[in-house]
Amino acid sequence: MKIIKLITLFFIVTLAFQSCKNKKETKTVAETTKTTSKKQPNIIFIFADDWGYGDLGIHGSSFCDTPNLDKMAADGLDFQNFSVVNPVCSPSRVGMVTGQFPARQSVHGHFASVASHAKRNMPDWLDTNAPMLPRMLKTAGYTTAHFGKWHLTNTHVEDAPTPLEYGYDEYGAFNIAGRLHQMQVDSTLHKTIDFAKRNKDKPFFINAWIHATHTPHYPKTKYMDKYAHLDDQKQVYAAVVAEYDARIGELFATLKELGIDDNTLVLFSSDNGPEITGTKKMTEDNSTGPGMGEYYSVGEDGGLKGRKRSLFAGGVRIPFIVRWPGQVPAGKVDKTTQMSAVDLLPTFMELAGAHYPEGYKPDGESIVAAIKGEKYNREKPIYWDWRFSSKRPYFWPSAGIQDQNWKLLINKKMNRTELYDISKDWTEQNDVSVDHPEKVKALIEKLELFQKTLPKNPPANTFSKERE
16 A cells, blocks of 8 residues: 555656656747747848949048948948849849849839830739748748838739738838829838837848939928038939938937847848939929939949949949948948848848748858858859840940959840959959950850740739730
C-alpha cells in the first residue's frame, strides 16, 4: 500500500514538474517571438519623383536648401553610386516593388492611356500576379501601406486593380485608376506619419512615394516667400523642395516621439533624374494637371550627363540616403559601391527574416552589408531596357548594362555604342569603347542574353476592358 502511495506521489510530483517546465518553455517561446519581432525593423521608403541628384544641399545644389535630408545623411549613409532601372516613373517603380527589371513585366515606359499602352505594347497595369514586396513582407508579419504616387497604372484606366490587390493593407494614392479615390498629392507624408502612429507596436512597411519634384508644382506661400530672392523658376522649385524636406523632418521627429526611431530604417531616393526644363512660362506648360508646369522644372543633375529619359548617369543615378540609428554608420559617404533599385526587395526581405515565394528569383541582390557599412561587392549586372530613345543629345541610348566598373550604352538602330569606366569617370564624360573592344563585345553578349529572356507581349490579365 505504501509502495502504491509512493508511486502515486511520484507521478503527481512528476506531472507538476512537467507542468511548470511547459509553462516556462511556453513563456520562453513567447519571449523569443517578442524578441524576434523587435529585431524586425520598420521600413519606410521615401521615393521622390524627378528629384535630381544635385537637388540636395549635400550634393552641391546651387539654390535649394535641404537641411533635413542633409541631416538624414549626417545621421546615416549617403550612397552616390545608386541607380534606378529605368529613366522614367512607372518602370522605375516596378523594378523597386518586384525586385526584377521592369521589362520582365512588359513595362517599358510610363503608364498613360489604354490607347497609348496598346501602341507601345504595354499592359494597362502591373500584373497582380507579379512578385510584390508588400505581399512578401506580410508573410513575415509586417503591416504594409502605400501612400502617394501609384503610377502602376494611370487615372485614365478605369478598371485597374487597387493597391490592396498587390499586398498592401492600407493605401492612399494618386496616379491611380480613375474609379478610385485620388488623394491630395501633398498628403503623402502626413498619412505616413499617421500610419506609423497607429502601428508603432508591430513591424510595418510603408512606401511613401512623394509628388515632388514632378509637375505640376504647387508651391506654398510660406516657402515662396522664403525664396523671393530667387528668379521665378528657381523660386517655385526651391519652394517645393523645401516643403517636402520639412515634412521629412516632421517624420523623423515623430519616430523619435513614438520611441521607434532606433528600430526604423528610412530610405530616401528618386525614381529618375530631373525633368527637362520647359521654355514657355505658362501655368500648365507641359504639365500633368492644373498647376505650374515644366518651365519651373529646373532641377540639377550635379554635373552628371543627361536628365530624365536618358540612360546616362544624370537620368538614372539618383540620391540614395539610408538612415537607421545604431545600425547604419553615421556621416559616411560611399561613392563606389554599385547598387540598384532592384536590390531593395532582397535587402528588405533579409532584414525582415522573410523567405521568397517558391520559384521567385530576384534580379537584385541584398545590400544589407553595404548599408551597415561593411564590405560588399556586387556580383549581378544591372540592365536597362529603354525603348523610347530619341536623337537629342544624351537621349540616344536604348539599352545598357553596368557590370562591375564598366557601363555600356547602345542603340543598334543608330549603330551607336559607348563604354564608360565609372571607377575613373563617375560622370560618364569619356567614351573608351575604342580602347576596349573586347570589353564592348563581352558586355553586348551579356545584354543580348538578357534581352532574350524578356517576354514579347504583356499577359492578357493586364488589359483593360477598353481594349475589347
